[in-house]
Amino acid sequence: MGSAVLTIGICQGFFLFLILAQLTRATTRPTDMKPAQFGKYYTGSINRNIEEVYSFNYTSKPGKVDALRVFVRSDSNDLQFPVLFVVRQQKGVLSWQVPLAFRGYYQRTYTYQDVSRTLCPTIPDGQTPTSEQFMYIDIASMAPSSVQYELVVKRLTDFELQTDVPLNFSASPSQPQYFLYSFPEGVNSVVIKVKSAETFPCTVVSVQDITCPVYDLDHNVEFNGVYQSMTKKAAITIQRKDFPKGQFYTVFVIKPEDYACGGSIPVSNIGTGNHTRNLKRVKHIEVTITPSINNSVYIHGTLLCLLFFLIFYLGAFLVFFIHHLKLQKKVLSSSRSSDDGEGMVAGSHPITTRTPEGSSYGAIDESRQRKGKPLPPIPRPRVYSDSSVDEESDFDGIPEMEGDKNVIQAKTILYVSDLSIKDRRTISKKYKIYFWNIITIAVFYALPVIQLVITYQTVVNVTGNQDICYYNFLCAHPLGVLSAFNNIMSNLGHVLLGFLFLLIVLHRDLHHRSLLEANDVYALELGIPKHFGLFYTMGIALIMEGVLSACYHVCPNYSNFQFDTSFMYMIAGLCMLKLYQTRHPDINASAYAAYASFALVIFLAVLGVVFGKDNWWFWVIFSIIHVVGSLALSTHIYYMGRFKIDFGIFRRIFQILYTDCVQQCSRPMYMDRMILLIVGNVINWFFAIFGLVYRPRDFASYLLGIFICNLLLYLAFYIIMKLRSSEKLLPLPLFCILATAGVWAAALYFFFQNLSSWEESPAQSREKNRECILMHFFDDHDIWHFLSATAMFFSFLVLLTLDDDLDDVRRDKIPVF
Known part of the structure; x- marks a missing residue:
C-alpha cells in the first residue's frame, strides 16, 4: 500500500513538472545566440515571441583603439511597437x-528607420596586454506581427583624428559621428576647425572627455563638454589642461530641424498631425585639428600692442620738448630786444597812475606787454566778478546782460568777444560739471557691466555653451578664464591714448593757469577763450570706451551690445559740443541737458535693437523724432540760442518762415549758418528716409553713423569757414587733420569686415569668422580697435590745436560761425 502511494506521488510530480515546463516554454521567447562577424549583413524578423542575440568577439591589441560602429534598419514606422x-x-x-x-522646437516628431551609432571604445593605456573582447547585440520588439530588421557591425579605420590631416565624412540626425583625438607631445592647445559646403541641416559640434557613454544624440549632446551650433563653419579652441588624459572626443550631431541655426521648418518637411515624413538630412563635413599658438605669440602680441601706443607717448614728449626749446629761444630773443630798447621805452612812458581797482590812466601799463610787444587797445572793458559761483543759474553777474544778449546775438556779423561776456571763472565751472558728471556716470555704469560680463564668462565656462558669445572663433585666443583675450587686449589703446590726451590737456591747462596768475592780458583778452572742462571729459570718455569695449568683448552678444556703443555716442556728442563751444562759450548746452540727451539716444538705441527688426511703427516714430529734433536743433543753432527748445518752438519757426519767406522773400541774415543747416538737415532727412525704407538690422551702427556724419559735417564746415575768414592752419593741427582722415579711412575698412554679427543666430555669425591677420594673434576687428583709438586721439588733437593760430588775435576780430 505504501509503495503504491509512493508510485502515484512520483507520477503526479513528474506530470506536474512537465506541465510547468510547458507553461514556462510557452511564456518565454526562444533566444538564439548567433555568432556574428564584422562587416557582414544580417537580416531577420522578430515579434513579441521572438528575440535574437548576436555575439561578436575580437582581440584588442596594446596601443590600438578598437572602435566599432553598428548600422541597423527596420521597416517598422510604428512608434507604439518599435524595434529595440x-x-x-x-x-x-x-x-x-x-x-x-x-x-x-516646433513640437513636431521626426522619425528615422536607418540608425547607426559608434560604440564607446575601450581606450588602452599602452600597458594593457592583448585581451579577448566580447559584445552582444539583443534585438527585440513587442510588435504582435513580425518586423523585419537589418544589422551590420563594422570596425572603424579612421576613428582617430590626426593633426593637420583633414577628415571628410557624413552624418545625419539618426547617424551621428564622433572621433578621438590625442594631443601630440609638446602641443598644449589645438583648434578644431569644421567646415561644410551646405548651410543646412543645422549641426552641433561637441568636444567631450573620453568617458562612456558618449552623448551623441540631439536630446543629450548638450549634457557634457563644450559645444556650438554650426551651418558652414565652426571652430573650437581646446586646451590640454582641460583634459587630464590628453585625449578627447569630437562629436557631430545633426539637428532634426534648423531653428537653432536660424532656419525655419521646410514646407516639404511638414507632415500630418505631429509627425513628419522620413526625409534624409545628411550633411557632408570636413574636420581638421591644428595646433594653436604658443605662449610666445601671446607675449609678442601683447608687447606689440604696448609698443605701438607707447610710440605716441614718445611723439608727444618730442613735440613738447621742441615746443619748449622754441619758447625758450623766443623768450631769450625777446628779453634781448627789451634790454636793447630799455632806455627808449623808459623815456617814452609817463608816470603811471593807478586807481585803487588797478586801472591806469594816461599810461601804458607794462603788465599789458608780452614778450616785449605792447598789447593792442582793447575795444571794451571786461568785468570780472570776484564772487565765487557754485550754480549754473548764477552765471550772469550783470542783471541787464540777459536783455542785452538778444541785441548782441542778433547782429549780422558776430565776433567771439560778443559771446564771451560772462565771467571766465563761471564758465570754467560750467564746463567742469561735464567732467565730474562723466566720472560719476563711468563709475555707476562700469561696475554693473563688469559684474555682468564676469557672470557671462562664468556661464560659458561652466555650461560649455559657446553659442552664448559671438566671438570670431577662428581667431579667439583664450587666456585664463577669458575666451578671447586678444579682443580684450586690443582695447588697451583707448585707455593709453585717453590717458595721454589727459596729460596733454593738463599741460596746456597748467600753462594757461600760470599765464592767468601772472595777469597776462594776452591770455585774458586774446585768442579763443580757453576752457578745458570738455577736453578732460573727452579724455575720460575715450578711456571708458576702451574699458567698456573690453567688457563687451568678454562675451559679445545681443544683451550687452550697448556697452560697446554708449560712450561712442557720447564721444561724438562731446566733440560736437566742444566744436560749438569754441566760438560760442557763453551759450553752449549745460552738462545736465547734454547728458540727458545722451541718455535718450542710448534709450533709443536699445529700443531700436529690441523692436527695430520687424516693427515698422518703431521706424516711423524714430524717423519723426529724428526729423523734428533736427529742425528744432537747427533753429536753436541758427538763432544762437535765442530760440529755446520747448513746445512753442515750431510755432515760432512757422511765424518766421511766413514772415521772411512768404510775405517778403529776403536773404537769410546768417547765410553761412543757413547753408550748413540746410546741408545738415538734408543729410539727416536722408538717414531718416533710409532707415524707414530699408530698416537696417544693425540699428546701433546706424545710429552711430548718424552721429559721426553730423560731426564730420560740422568739422568740415568749421575748417572751411576758418579758411574763408583768412585764418590759417598751423603745421601741428594740419598734420592731425591729415592723420585723422587717413586713420579713420583705414579704421572703417576694418570695421566693415564683419567677422561676427549678433543680429543673426550664433551658427550664422560663425559663417563670417576668419583667421587672424596680424602675428597670428589679432584679427580685423582688433586692428579696428587699434586704428579707431588712434583716429579718436588725433580727432581730439584737432579740436585741441585747431585755433592755436588765433592766440595773438583780438577776440573782436575773431568771427563766429
Whole structure:
C-alpha cells in the first residue's frame, strides 16, 4: 500500500513538472545566440515571441583603439511597437529604438528607420596586454506581427583624428559621428576647425572627455563638454589642461530641424498631425585639428600692442620738448630786444597812475606787454566778478546782460568777444560739471557691466555653451578664464591714448593757469577763450570706451551690445559740443541737458535693437523724432540760442518762415549758418528716409553713423569757414587733420569686415569668422580697435590745436560761425 502511494506521488510530480515546463516554454521567447562577424549583413524578423542575440568577439591589441560602429534598419514606422536594439559591452550598455524619434522646437516628431551609432571604445593605456573582447547585440520588439530588421557591425579605420590631416565624412540626425583625438607631445592647445559646403541641416559640434557613454544624440549632446551650433563653419579652441588624459572626443550631431541655426521648418518637411515624413538630412563635413599658438605669440602680441601706443607717448614728449626749446629761444630773443630798447621805452612812458581797482590812466601799463610787444587797445572793458559761483543759474553777474544778449546775438556779423561776456571763472565751472558728471556716470555704469560680463564668462565656462558669445572663433585666443583675450587686449589703446590726451590737456591747462596768475592780458583778452572742462571729459570718455569695449568683448552678444556703443555716442556728442563751444562759450548746452540727451539716444538705441527688426511703427516714430529734433536743433543753432527748445518752438519757426519767406522773400541774415543747416538737415532727412525704407538690422551702427556724419559735417564746415575768414592752419593741427582722415579711412575698412554679427543666430555669425591677420594673434576687428583709438586721439588733437593760430588775435576780430 505504501509503495503504491509512493508510485502515484512520483507520477503526479513528474506530470506536474512537465506541465510547468510547458507553461514556462510557452511564456518565454526562444533566444538564439548567433555568432556574428564584422562587416557582414544580417537580416531577420522578430515579434513579441521572438528575440535574437548576436555575439561578436575580437582581440584588442596594446596601443590600438578598437572602435566599432553598428548600422541597423527596420521597416517598422510604428512608434507604439518599435524595434529595440541593446548593445552589451564589457563596461557599458547602449540602447536605442527604431524608428528613432526626435522632437523639435516646433513640437513636431521626426522619425528615422536607418540608425547607426559608434560604440564607446575601450581606450588602452599602452600597458594593457592583448585581451579577448566580447559584445552582444539583443534585438527585440513587442510588435504582435513580425518586423523585419537589418544589422551590420563594422570596425572603424579612421576613428582617430590626426593633426593637420583633414577628415571628410557624413552624418545625419539618426547617424551621428564622433572621433578621438590625442594631443601630440609638446602641443598644449589645438583648434578644431569644421567646415561644410551646405548651410543646412543645422549641426552641433561637441568636444567631450573620453568617458562612456558618449552623448551623441540631439536630446543629450548638450549634457557634457563644450559645444556650438554650426551651418558652414565652426571652430573650437581646446586646451590640454582641460583634459587630464590628453585625449578627447569630437562629436557631430545633426539637428532634426534648423531653428537653432536660424532656419525655419521646410514646407516639404511638414507632415500630418505631429509627425513628419522620413526625409534624409545628411550633411557632408570636413574636420581638421591644428595646433594653436604658443605662449610666445601671446607675449609678442601683447608687447606689440604696448609698443605701438607707447610710440605716441614718445611723439608727444618730442613735440613738447621742441615746443619748449622754441619758447625758450623766443623768450631769450625777446628779453634781448627789451634790454636793447630799455632806455627808449623808459623815456617814452609817463608816470603811471593807478586807481585803487588797478586801472591806469594816461599810461601804458607794462603788465599789458608780452614778450616785449605792447598789447593792442582793447575795444571794451571786461568785468570780472570776484564772487565765487557754485550754480549754473548764477552765471550772469550783470542783471541787464540777459536783455542785452538778444541785441548782441542778433547782429549780422558776430565776433567771439560778443559771446564771451560772462565771467571766465563761471564758465570754467560750467564746463567742469561735464567732467565730474562723466566720472560719476563711468563709475555707476562700469561696475554693473563688469559684474555682468564676469557672470557671462562664468556661464560659458561652466555650461560649455559657446553659442552664448559671438566671438570670431577662428581667431579667439583664450587666456585664463577669458575666451578671447586678444579682443580684450586690443582695447588697451583707448585707455593709453585717453590717458595721454589727459596729460596733454593738463599741460596746456597748467600753462594757461600760470599765464592767468601772472595777469597776462594776452591770455585774458586774446585768442579763443580757453576752457578745458570738455577736453578732460573727452579724455575720460575715450578711456571708458576702451574699458567698456573690453567688457563687451568678454562675451559679445545681443544683451550687452550697448556697452560697446554708449560712450561712442557720447564721444561724438562731446566733440560736437566742444566744436560749438569754441566760438560760442557763453551759450553752449549745460552738462545736465547734454547728458540727458545722451541718455535718450542710448534709450533709443536699445529700443531700436529690441523692436527695430520687424516693427515698422518703431521706424516711423524714430524717423519723426529724428526729423523734428533736427529742425528744432537747427533753429536753436541758427538763432544762437535765442530760440529755446520747448513746445512753442515750431510755432515760432512757422511765424518766421511766413514772415521772411512768404510775405517778403529776403536773404537769410546768417547765410553761412543757413547753408550748413540746410546741408545738415538734408543729410539727416536722408538717414531718416533710409532707415524707414530699408530698416537696417544693425540699428546701433546706424545710429552711430548718424552721429559721426553730423560731426564730420560740422568739422568740415568749421575748417572751411576758418579758411574763408583768412585764418590759417598751423603745421601741428594740419598734420592731425591729415592723420585723422587717413586713420579713420583705414579704421572703417576694418570695421566693415564683419567677422561676427549678433543680429543673426550664433551658427550664422560663425559663417563670417576668419583667421587672424596680424602675428597670428589679432584679427580685423582688433586692428579696428587699434586704428579707431588712434583716429579718436588725433580727432581730439584737432579740436585741441585747431585755433592755436588765433592766440595773438583780438577776440573782436575773431568771427563766429
